[in-house]
Amino acid sequence: MKKDAIGDSLSRVDGRLKVTGGAKYSGEYKVPNLTYGVLVSATIASGTVTALDTRAAERAPGVLAVITPFNAPKVPGYQAGAERPVRGLKLFNDNKIYFNSQPIALVVADTFERATYAACLVKATYNTEPFETDFHKNIDKGVTPQKGNYKDYVRGEANAYKNAPVVVEEEYLLPTEVHNPMELHVTTAFWDGDDKVTLYTKSQGVKGSQRSIAAAFGLNPDNVQINSRFVGGAFGSSLRTWPHEIAAAQAAKLVKRPVKLTLTREQMFTQVGYRPLTIQKIGLGATADGKLIGITHESHSQTAVYEEFTEGAVNVSQFLYNSPNVNTLYKVVPLNVGVPAPMRGPGEATGSFALESALDELSYKLNLDPIELRLRNYTDTDPERNKPWSSKYLKECYQKGAEAIGWADRKAQPGANKEGEWLVGYGIGCGAFGAYRGNAVAKIKLTADGSVNIQSATSDIGPGTGTSMVLIAADTLGIPADKITFELGNSAFPNAPTQGGSATVSSVGSAVHDVCVALKQKLYIMAGKPADSMEPIDYVAVLKQNNMPSVELTQESKGNPEAQKYSMYSFSAHFAKVHVHPLTGQVKIKKIVACVDAGKIVNHKTASSQMIGGAVGGVGMAMTEEAVFDNRYGRYINGNFADYHVPVNADIQQIEAIFIDKPDPVLNPVGTKGIGEISLIGVAPALANAIYNATGKRVRELPITPDKLI
Amino acid sequence: MSTTKPFTPTDGEDNSNGTRRDFLKQTSLLTAIALTPGTVVKAAENQWDEKFAGVFEKQALHLEVNGVKHELMVEPRVTLLEVLREYLDLTGTKKGCDRGQCGACTVHVNGVRINSCLSLALTNDGKKITTIEGLAKEEELHPMQEAFIKHDGFQCGYCTSGQIMSAVALLKEGHTGSETEIREFMSGNICRCGAYPNIVKAIQEVKGGMV
Numbered sequence: 044m045k046k047d048a049i050g051d052s053l054s055r056v057d058g059r060l061k062v063t064g065g066a067k068y069s070g071e072y073k074v075p076n077l078t079y080g081v082l083v084s085a086t087i088a089s090g091t092v093t094a095l096d097t098r099a100a101e102r103a104p105g106v107l108a109v110i111t112p113f114n115a116p117k118v119p120g121y122q123a124g125a126e127r128p129v130r131g132l133k134l135f136n137d138n139k140i141y142f143n144s145q146p147i148a149l150v151v152a153d154t155f156e157r158a159t160y161a162a163c164l165v166k167a168t169y170n171t172e173p174f175e176t177d178f179h180k181n182i183d184k185g186v187t188p189q190k191g192n193y194k195d196y197v198r199g200e201a202n203a204y205k206n207a208p209v210v211v212e213e214e215y216l217l218p219t220e221v222h223n224p225m226e227l228h229v230t231t232a233f234w235d236g237d238d239k240v241t242l243y244t245k246s247q248g249v250k251g252s253q254r255s256i257a258a259a260f261g262l263n264p265d266n267v268q269i270n271s272r273f274v275g276g277a278f279g280s281s282l283r284t285w286p287h288e289i290a291a292a293q294a295a296k297l298v299k300r301p302v303k304l305t306l307t308r309e310q311m312f313t314q315v316g317y318r319p320l321t322i323q324k325i326g327l328g329a330t331a332d333g334k335l336i337g338i339t340h341e342s343h344s345q346t347a348v349y350e351e352f353t354e355g356a357v358n359v360s361q362f363l364y365n366s367p368n369v370n371t372l373y374k375v376v377p378l379n380v381g382v383p384a385p386m387r388g389p390g391e392a393t394g395s396f397a398l399e400s401a402l403d404e405l406s407y408k409l410n411l412d413p414i415e416l417r418l419r420n421y422t423d424t425d426p427e428r429n430k431p432w433s434s435k436y437l438k439e440c441y442q443k444g445a446e447a448i449g450w451a452d453r454k455a456q457p458g459a460n461k462e463g464e465w466l467v468g469y470g471i472g473c474g475a476f477g478a479y480r481g482n483a484v485a486k487i488k489l490t491a492d493g494s495v496n497i498q499s500a501t502s503d504i505g506p507g508t509g510t511s512m513v514l515i516a517a518d519t520l521g522i523p524a525d526k527i528t529f530e531l532g533n534s535a536f537p538n539a540p541t542q543g544g545s546a547t548v549s550s551v552g553s554a555v556h557d558v559c560v561a562l563k564q565k566l567y568i569m570a571g572k573p574a575d576s577m578e579p580i581d582y583v584a585v586l587k588q589n590n591m592p593s594v595e596l597t598q599e600s601k602g603n604p605e606a607q608k609y610s611m612y613s614f615s616a617h618f619a620k621v622h623v624h625p626l627t628g629q630v631k632i633k634k635i636v637a638c639v640d641a642g643k644i645v646n647h648k649t650a651s652s653q654m655i656g657g658a659v660g661g662v663g664m665a666m667t668e669e670a671v672f673d674n675r676y677g678r679y680i681n682g683n684f685a686d687y688h689v690p691v692n693a694d695i696q697q698i699e700a701i702f703i704d705k706p707d708p709v710l711n712p713v714g715t716k717g718i719g720e721i722s723l724i725g726v727a728p729a730l731a732n733a734i735y736n737a738t739g740k741r742v743r744e745l746p747i748t749p750d751k752l753i
Numbered sequence: 754m755s756t757t758k759p760f761t762p763t764d765g766e767d768n769s770n771g772t773r774r775d776f777l778k779q780t781s782l783l784t785a786i787a788l789t790p791g792t793v794v795k796a797a798e799n800q801w802d803e804k805f806a807g808v809f810e811k812q813a814l815h816l817e818v819n820g821v822k823h824e825l826m827v828e829p830r831v832t833l834l835e836v837l838r839e840y841l842d843l844t845g846t847k848k849g850c851d852r853g854q855c856g857a858c859t860v861h862v863n864g865v866r867i868n869s870c871l872s873l874a875l876t877n878d879g880k881k882i883t884t885i886e887g888l889a890k891e892e893e894l895h896p897m898q899e900a901f902i903k904h905d906g907f908q909c910g911y912c913t914s915g916q917i918m919s920a921v922a923l924l925k926e927g928h929t930g931s932e933t934e935i936r937e938f939m940s941g942n943i944c945r946c947g948a949y950p951n952i953v954k955a956i957q958e959v960k961g962g963m964v
């Protein structure tokens with residue numbers, strides 16, 4: 044039998060469950076005595092709710108409780124001076140309203156329909172206060188964030204671009220974009236006595252959820268059980284524990300029955316984060332032969348008045364290109380809106396849209412090919428931290444991507460390239476995202492029937508984590524993949540970081556690798572051979588010789604201290620070919636090529652899907668997605684899939700993923716760098732630049748809808 | 754057409770506090786079980802009337818789901834999607850919007866694909882429903898399910914049931930003539946993970962009978 048190895052194309056180990064409807068997501072567990080929770084949302088954007096008339100709702104059939112700020116049992120973690128305070132919105136803890144659609148009551152009933160009906164009977168009286176949701180009007184109120192390293196950055200001289208022979212100075216706008224995973228956020232909570240609680244909840248990190256729920260209710264984390272085996276997409280929206288998850292547990296405690304709380308699609312726009320509206324100013328200065336003299340990148344994005352959200356929107360300008368002078372500024376503008384959350388390629392996707400668009404503008408001013416411009420400013424070491432890259436193959440990305448898109452057919456002159464009545468354009472957009480590795484633990488068990496089971500409390504929100512882990516284990520142990528099972532999404536399993544920042548394979552993959560190596564060594568020693576022997580042995584025979592039904596091991600895996608000496612990033616070059624209709628402004632995206640240096644690729648099949656999926660997300664960012672506020676009320680007017688457009692099948696033609704596939708020698712034993720974020724970063728500018736090349740119209744405000752092209 | 758004013762939550766609220774109670778106080782059924790007026794008032798105070806109403810408002814529903822006959826009592830406002838997921842524990846059919854905007858809830862009713870969240874369960878009385886759980890024959894997957902696995906036509910898997918149910922219907926509808934036609938007629942099924950190109954490949958393969 045062929046040995047399954049890292050670098051293969053393995054079908055998903057949970058594929059059968061997913062295509063038969065057998066995969067259970069958090070809202071789908073059959074729990075006896077289940078009740079249903081429905082949230083009632085505020086209709087004002089700022090002030091207080093002074094009274095809630097819940098009599099009709101309470102009298103409605105099947106209603107068990109109506110929880111409000113006036114009667115909610117106290118959540119210990121919400122109280123001042125709490126030992127483990129819960130950050131963010133403290134739902135039902137007081138009667139303050141910070142944003143329109145903030146929940147003001149939770150109705151619990153014995154069926155979903157009854158809870159939904161009763162929720163519409165709750166009547167609120169408000170004391171309305173002035174509010175601000177208009178970003179443009181309030182941009183001057185931007186502040187430098189309190190937490191994190193967001194201080195103004197200067198390398199060399201600030202605003203040096205202004206004195207360069209060739210200058211680009213432009214502003215770019217990214218509207219609010221909402222994660223909108225297909226699965227609605229849902230939590231089913233139930234208690235065993237007063238101090239043990241179980242949650243089936245949509246989570247990217249069961250250990251993080253466990254800590255947060257324990258903190259909220261003042262419990263020992265061991266008394267909190269979190270299950271999240273299948274997650275129907277998240278893209279960052281389930282990186283943290285949200286107030287409605289705590290509310291579900293609070294309600295379950297009160298009614299002494301399991302409560303399932305599902306957000307509506309409309310609530311998905313306001314309760315679980317989004318990519319914030321951001322305005323960026325880029326200044327680029329270059330010599331006549333295209334050498335950058337200065338980069339200035341200033342970013343303002345919205346945040347909530349009750350919680351500060353930050354992301355690395357300006358980071359990419361500090362290191363992606365070689366420029367002696369760089370300065371950046373990052374400010375957030377607090378508004379009466381829900382708090383944002385990291386969304387796929389957080390910060391970097393926003394920043395690279397601005398930087399890569401500006402670079403394209405510069406290339407036309409210089410009359411230089413956009414790839415050539417990037418090559419002239421290529422940097423072989425990290426100019427921000429003055430460190431070598433652990434690995435960087437971005438030049439290869441340029442070259443392979445250009446070949447695959449047919450860059451040679453590009454005409455420099457906008458509007459010069461036609462196919463029939465369609466204008467043809469080509470564009471490039473590049474990106475980088477930090478390659479990380481967290482501490483993770485894996486437990487392995489080899490049984491006498493030759494099967495191997497591995498457990499770690501990581502998640503799979505879609506990339507195929509389990510499948511990659513099985514391949515790493517198969518490769519390391521030298522046994523077929525179908526002998527191996529990998530379990531995740533359960534807080535009782537050994538510790539693993541939250542699935543985010545493209546770091547799961549790097550972190551958990553290392554733990555799986557290390558625990559397999561440890562098991563192998565143990566078996567070699569049991570067989571009386573040197574631990575590092577290369578000679579193949581029969582693991583099952585070793586167990587039998589030793590009269591053991593099974594052998595079990597747990598191994599923690601930590602980052603390599605050597606890594607401190609390097610700058611570690613995944614790099615990408617996205618290419619797009621578009622057709623634009625000159626009369627209607629219709630854009631057909633003929634082809635996207637995603638060429639990525641993400642280190643070693645563990646499973647080509649799922650990695651390609653991830654790259655394609657990221658590109659589709661980038662198409663949404665560039666072409667269709669925009670959550671629109673009505674600033675008279677501070678409320679979204681398009682909080683549903685009919686009015687907020689995510690790409691559908693007809694929007695997508697050919698997408699090709701190309702991997703450089705060279706292992707990173709530093710970050711982790713497998714050599715991976717991560718692809719989740721980098722798959723989206725760079726897509727939007729590639730499209731905007733291709734559309735400019737086709738039409739000569741530079742769109743600096745996303746999304747690029749047809750009205751902006753005619 | 755009726756000229757009554759459109760339903761608003763406020764109407765509903767008035768009804769629940771007035772009409773239903775009045776109805777119960779006057780109903781001959783209650784008289785038949787010999788409740789004195791005093792008892793009726795007490796019943797109202799204890800919300801027993803609401804409990805009675807809860808029973809009266811349910812209606813009989815006969816469904817054949819994946820070849821299995823079910824007899825249920827459901828309220829008229831319950832959707833087919835909700836009956837499948839919450840009453841019959843067939844959670845393979847997904848809820849992504851509950852408004853007919855995403856396709857996650859696609860099932861076949863008498864062989865035709867519909868969004869089950871847009872269909873009140875009682876309007877399907879006597880009909881044959883096929884859900885994702887009814888597609889495979891025992892251990893043997895439907896060719897479309899095989900093709901989705903082979904071409905990795907999904908990531909998180911949440912839209913997948915709806916995609917596959919739509920794809921199977923598509924073959925029957927004869928809308929698989931070209932790649933463009935497949936894309937167009939699969940556009941009612943959103944995949945936020947962006948598996949579209951692989952979904953198209955899977956459908957093309959099944960259409961060509963190559964699985």
Ligand code: FES
Binds near residue numbers: 849851853854859
């Ligand atoms: S749940 Fe029915 S179409 Fe979205």
Ligand code: FES
Binds near residue numbers: 911946
């Ligand atoms: S596979 Fe996740 S939404 Fe389609």
